[in-house]
Amino acid sequence: MYYLRDFVSKQTVNPTNMVFTGETTPWEVVMDLDDIKSKLNLEYFRQSPPSILKYLPLLPIKNQADFITLRESATPLIRARKLGRSLGIDLMLKVEGKNPTGSFKDRGTAVEISVAREMGAKAIILASTGNMAASCACYASAAGIPCFILVPEGVPPGKLSQVLAFGGHIVQVKGTYNDAADLAYKIASEMGFYLAGDYAFRLEGAKTAAFEIIDQMLFQVPDYLVVPIGCGTNIGGYYKGFMDYYRLGLIDRLPRIIGVQAEGAKSVVNSFEQKRNEIDILPSINTLASAIAVANPIDGLKALEAINSTNGYAASVTDNEILAAQHLLAKGEGVFAESSAAATIAAIQKLISQGKIEAHKKVMCILTGDGLKDPQVVLKAAIKPPTIYPKTTEFNKLYQNGFFDGKSMVFVEKSDVLFTTEPSKSDIVRELQNLLSATYADDYVEKIHSSLIKMVQKGKIITISDFQDSIQSVLESPKNITAKDVFSVVDFTVDTAKDKKAKASVIVNIDGQEYTAKSEGTGPVDALIKALTHACRDTLEFKLTEYKVEIRGQGTDANVYVEMKLQQGTHSSIGSGTSPDIIQASIEAFAGAYNGFNLV
Numbered sequence: 045m046y047y048l049r050d051f052v053s054k055q056t057v058n059p060t061n062m063v064f065t066g067e068t069t070p071w072e073v074v075m076d077l078d079d080i081k082s083k084l085n086l087e088y089f090r091q092s093p094p095s096i097l098k099y100l101p102l103l104p105i106k107n108q109a110d111f112i113t114l115r116e117s118a119t120p121l122i123r124a125r126k127l128g129r130s131l132g133i134d135l136m137l138k139v140e141g142k143n144p145t146g147s148f149k150d151r152g153t154a155v156e157i158s159v160a161r162e163m164g165a166k167a168i169i170l171a172s173t174g175n176m177a178a179s180c181a182c183y184a185s186a187a188g189i190p191c192f193i194l195v196p197e198g199v200p201p202g203k204l205s206q207v208l209a210f211g212g213h214i215v216q217v218k219g220t221y222n223d224a225a226d227l228a229y230k231i232a233s234e235m236g237f238y239l240a241g242d243y244a245f246r247l248e249g250a251k252t253a254a255f256e257i258i259d260q261m262l263f264q265v266p267d268y269l270v271v272p273i274g275c276g277t278n279i280g281g282y283y284k285g286f287m288d289y290y291r292l293g294l295i296d297r298l299p300r301i302i303g304v305q306a307e308g309a310k311s312v313v314n315s316f317e318q319k320r321n322e323i324d325i326l327p328s329i330n331t332l333a334s335a336i337a338v339a340n341p342i343d344g345l346k347a348l349e350a351i352n353s354t355n356g357y358a359a360s361v362t363d364n365e366i367l368a369a370q371h372l373l374a375k376g377e378g379v380f381a382e383s384s385a386a387a388t389i390a391a392i393q394k395l396i397s398q399g400k401i402e403a404h405k406k407v408m409c410i411l412t413g414d415g416l417k418d419p420q421v422v423l424k425a426a427i428k429p430p431t432i433y434p435k436t437t438e439f440n441k442l443y444q445n446g447f448f449d450g451k452s453m454v455f456v457e458k459s460d461v462l463f464t465t466e467p468s469k470s471d472i473v474r475e476l477q478n479l480l481s482a483t484y485a486d487d488y489v490e491k492i493h494s495s496l497i498k499m500v501q502k503g504k505i506i507t508i509s510d511f512q513d514s515i516q517s518v519l520e521s522p523k524n525i526t527a528k529d530v531f532s533v534v535d536f537t538v539d540t541a542k543d544k545k546a547k548a549s550v551i552v553n554i555d556g557q558e559y560t561a562k563s564e565g566t567g568p569v570d571a572l573i574k575a576l577t578h579a580c581r582d583t584l585e586f587k588l589t590e591y592k593v594e595i596r597g598q599g600t601d602a603n604v605y606v607e608m609k610l611q612q613g614t615h616s617s618i619g620s621g622t623s624p625d626i627i628q629a630s631i632e633a634f635a636g637a638y639n640g641f642n643l644v
């Protein structure tokens with residue numbers, strides 16, 4: 045029914061062990077299309093609705109009744125009217141993020157895990173930190189096969205929460221991603237586990253998306269198909285799927301296929317531009333679009349074939365172009381795609397402006413993953429929402445001042461320097477306009493001003509990222525316009541040394557009266573908060589119930605954001621502060637929270 049061959053040499057390969065095939069160069073599955081055609085009722089096939097089960101005869105599955113499926117596929121195809129009109133094309137979106145685990149990977153995983161079970165694999169193993177891991181853990185659990193995921197040490201656990209939910213066994217490996225991948229390969233070979241990943245069977249699952257697009261478009265072919273390239277398996281799958289349909293006589297031409305990579309990981313684009321038919325391994329990669337951050341794409345040659353034999357293009361886009369496109373798509377069309385997927389939108393904007401995609405063409409962008417997969421990327425670019433006291437006057441102040449007319453996202457190089465010396469208030473007004481097209485009320489500008497001045501006094505050079513932090517903390521800690529602040533810290537000292545308790549002393553001003561207090565603590569922040577609490581004890585009875593710290597930016601001079609919640613009876617008040625100095629940020633947060641009680 046099918047055989048395996050080497051993709052480059054086209055030599056048949058005959059692995060003796062089908063659980064662990066040891067594929068190190070790309071292979072391909074060759075299906076007997078003449079045989080399939082003779083058995084299919086093509087008229088019936090043409091008329092039946094798209095579904096993974098419909099495509100089973102075109103997949104390398106021996107026992108179709110045992111196919112493991114969670115109804116991946118049949119994902120929405122949406123016409124992006126507004127965005128299409130503004131670009132002068134007929135733009136369609138294939139929303140692959142609507143698959144069971146939120147990415148197109150599920151199509152390939154369904155086939156891979158079904159094959160693994162058919163061959164009697166006792167476990168699945170793979171190295172991955174992303175969508176592949178989530179998808180394999182999901183389908184392995186559906187198949188009742190244990191799944192081992194090897195990740196390099198230090199991967200944020202949030203990225204693997206889906207794997208944990210599906211009961212996947214995660215093991216952290218000391219070393220890089222490549223060390224984890226090498227180990228997965230060795231374990232699979234020694235223990236007889238099925239090595240999952242971008243191998244030949246996965247591509248067979250991926251190709252069902254091409255069938256589906258043609259079915260959903262009632263056998264019309266789009267003019268351009270735009271796909272992000274990571275390892276190149278998905279784009280290779282599209283090409284193969286269209287070729288299958290072409291050879292079955294279901295379509296009479298192929299779309300021109302456009303592959304998209306991030307500027308910081310453009311191995312295939314390099315080869316395309318140099319008209320070479322080999323892929324260089326990149327010495328380093330740098331992009332926030334993590335699903336396409338690949339140095340050595342195993343199916344890079346399949347990606348090149350898809351592009352070159354359909355007279356397509358390979359294009360690269362910058363991270364900021366990707367983020368802006370992601371926002372444009374979500375805001376303009378209501379479709380929230382993962383950054384790697386939104387790269388397709390950034391690419392067509394570029395290709396249209398270069399005249400490489402002509403007006404009125406039917407363009408299909410493949411949105412490979414759901415935006416919810418990586419909310420951190422969005423949060424980094426966003427100005428988070430402001431906090432106000434519960435008064436209509438406060439809301440009106442934002443509304444009337446045009447606060448909501450400004451941008452809520454910043455897509456610029458965050459490390460660019462904005463101020464090296466103390467900025468004036470008009471400098472701040474100007475930069476707010478430049479960066480956010482925003483006009484803020486005077487009291488906001490004043491607070492941003494004083495927070496920046498404090499940073500400069502601490503010796504910090506103000507970058508765009510610092511500016512954003514200070515806007516952020518001002519928006520999050522509202523100025524109480526109806527009550528005057530009663531609490532402020534006049535001065536403090538903190539002493540800390542190796543293996544000793546930390547000591548803090550504070551002078552605070554409460555309603556015009558000064559109080560001093562001292563305290564010890566297990567660390568400097570603990571000592572300080574105890575001293576502050578001590579100093580306030582006679583004026584207000586409260587408890588510290590939450591203390592949250594977030595490092596914003598990189599390096600030892602990064603801004604620290606502190607949020608603190610004080611509880612007084614049933615009332616609570618949250619304060620926040622931002623400073624390169626955690627103690628100073630804690631003091632601001634404390635003052636904000638304390639003054640918040642004034643309203644109630």
Ligand SMILES: *Cc1c(COP(=O)(O)O)cnc(C)c1O
Pocket residue numbers: 147148149175176242272273274275276277278279335336382384385412413414
């Ligand atoms: C895996 C992945 C890609 C890259 O696909 P390849 O088959 O590796 O080229 C792109 N986008 C998302 C969301 C992915 O999960």
